Amino acid sequence: MELIDKLSILADAAKYDASCASSGAPKRSSRGKAGLGSSNGMGICHSFTPDGRCVSLLKVLLTNFCLFDCQYCVNRRSSNVPRARFTPEEVVRLTLSFYRRNTISGLFLSSGIIRSSDYTMEQLIQVAKLLRETYQFRGYIHLKAIPEADPRLLEEAGRYADRLSANIELPTLTSLKTLAPEKELGTIHSAMGYMRQRIDAANDNAERDAKRLPRSANPKRMAPTYAPGGQSTQMIVGADATDDRTILQSAQHLYRDFRLKRVYYSAFSPIPERPAGLPQAAPPLLREHRLYQADFLIRGYGFQAEELLNAPGNLDLEIDPKLSWALAHRDDFPVDLNRAEPAMIARIPGIGLRSVQRLVDLRRLRRIRYQDLVALRCRLETLRPFVVTQDYRPADAQRDSTRLRQSLTQPQPAQMALW
Amino acid sequence: MANASMGPTSSAAWANDFDEWRTQARRLLHLGAPPASVTWHDGNASHDDLFSSREPPSMPPGSPPAPIRIGRDQLTLLRNVARYRVEGHDPPRWPLLYRVLWRWAQGDAAAMHPADVDGRVLHQRWHAVKREAHHMHAFLRFHRRDDGRGERYLAWFEPAHDVLDLGAEHFADRMGGSRWIIATPRGGVRWDGSALDYRTPCPKDWTDQARTAAEHANADEEHALWRTYFVSTFNPARLNHRVMTQHMPQRFWRHLSEGDLIPVMEAKARHGGQRLAQESSVGQRKGKALPGGRSALSRSSSGDDG
Secondary structure, three states, X not given: OOHHHHHHHHHHOOOOOOOOOOOOOXXXXXXXXXXXXXXXXXXXXXXXXXXXXXXOOEEEEOEOOOOOOOOOOOOOOOOOOOOOEOOHHHHHHHHHHHHHOOOOOEEXXXXXXXXXXXXXXXXXXXXXXHHHHHOOEOOEEEEEXXXXXXXXXXXXXXXXXXXXXXXXXXXXXXXXHHHOOOOOHHHHHHHHHHHHHHHHHHHHHHHHHHHOOOOOOOOOOOOOOOOOOOEEEEEEEOOOOOOHHHHHHHHHHHHHHHOOOXXXXXXXXXXXXXXXXXXXXXXXXXXXXXHHHHHHHHHHOOOOHHHHOOOOOOOOOOOOHHHHHHHHOHHHOOEEOOOOOHHHHOOOOOOOHHHHHHHHHHHHHOOOOHHHHHHOOOOHHXXXXXXXXXXXXXXOOOOOHHXXXXXXXXXXXXXXXXX | OHHHHOXXXXXXXXXXXXXXXXXXXXXXXXXXXXXXXXXXXXXXXXXXXXXXXXXXXXXXXXXOOXXXXXXXXXXXXXXXXXXXXXXXXXXXXXXXXXXXXXXXXXXXHXXXXXXXXHHHHHHHHHHHHHHHHHHHHHHOOOEEEEEOOEXXXXXXXXXXXXXXXXXXXXXXXXXXOOOEEEEOOOOEEEEOOOOEEEEOOOOHHHHHHHHHHHHOHHHOHHHHHHHHHHHHHOOHHHOOHHHHHHHOOHHHHHHOOXXXXXXXXHHHHHOOHHXXXXXXHHHHOOOOOOOOOHHHHHOOXXXXXX
């Protein structure tokens, strides 16, 4: 099979993984050196496909042959899809060629499980090793961690990769048992635990080394790094009946227990030859969007999953989770921007983290006025009922939440059916 | 116009770039020239100003001027704002920067805050400049040429602001020993593997090389591979035109190796492709379900020979 045919099949097979981030890598440069590639912690989106998703990495499977039969997966062994397998050299060639043309910032390599978990992991490592050692590639590498693989291999993978990810896909034991009989939640968790331990240890070493002086005295002072971009995972949304509360609580555990950098949510997209029990519907993009918003509130704003959803169920599709929380907690509002703690300002709908910082800076210089919120481009129509400034008090502070909600909602942003 | 309010002490200043502006601004600040009394010219000293003397007033004799204290972050902000290309009726850059500097020197720290009437413009421009530098890192495309003049990578890019050097530094880190040229409608830059060579205006030879390479992109086999990847990694079931154009403005499509594919892919998705996540050409190939069972994992080999 020609390389171009393999690429067509194995890129198609890999696109169900939502992650395409190239951020979080340490600073590396090839200026004046043999080899190729740089990273500076900032991710770059080199293109956007018409689905609005970023193309940052060459995202392919090494092979889509697979022993597993996960029902939601287009590459499950019972699926009648065309199959292909790259040689490691082919992946290297594509990576370097695309990279030189500035169409990608690195490689995200995953694979179907072939022969054994260890063998599969070894194959992925071989590609990363070739890139790093033979071609001195300093761009971004994201490798899939095969949870069942020997820890010795996970150790080796972390030496070459900027990021590792083991996908949990379904957040509950029951769902996994039904839809992904070969996957074990316990095994995934222990792999994540192992990676967390190694990432933490490498970070500790790096901090200790940074304090050691002088810099020039010890050229080998660099602590051996391990997946400096951290680890991430993915959960599928809408393939089974799991609700948003369960998904968010599960994400919260993952952030806390394994210090994941990111949890990705992937709206289940219809696949060919859909197995019974899986939806044949448009991917729930709006639901996915609300989950990302809630996830961001948990990571950045100090919210708990249980605050955003205090009972089993899904997030409100009509309004964003922060506004939803504020409407349910009217006693805490309006918030006086000239007095409130930054953490409380961050809870006002319509004010983002950057504006919080700017407001805190500004009130050291002078009192905050309503006009400042205009200048900072905060979402005025949303925040209006929730803030107090030197020259402004909301007229609708006493209005009940139901009516306030009606006045705040735009005409029905419902999930559209496609056919 | 500002001229109307100018007294006999008004002065004129010329600057081509930030460093020239900085020298002039420092001088005017020491002279105590308030912003309204200065007429700034962007470019060389070529215009006549009825109300100003051509010769800049010299420093007043006597005590040396007190140093102007400005933090590194503030200086970086001003320098980057100067990269913003002003269009239409937007306030020109030098008077804006001088007014901010003047206010700052008077102890008005809010002048550079994003909620301030001037600071707001500064931050909007800085944001636009950062975004354009990022666009250059992201959407510039190199085309490989290997003829009698040796292997090199050529790019044509049309930045909306003065970010060529920001892009060049980035690509010098990124491309290692590979030689490259970036040509733009204003300046150009060449990397020979060890040093950057900036030219303004861009030499015609560089422009010709870059544009020819872009027009003959098809000659490169890897070009087809990239386009294939772009089509295959797209999920038609998630079609979302608005989000795509938000992140990747249409003005860049023309010079992207994959730009002309976008409308075709969208049309195909709208006409049935959207029903599945799979690319239709992949679905048309002969499929292969695999034998298996739970015990398959422990077996030494099973259908993995692509």
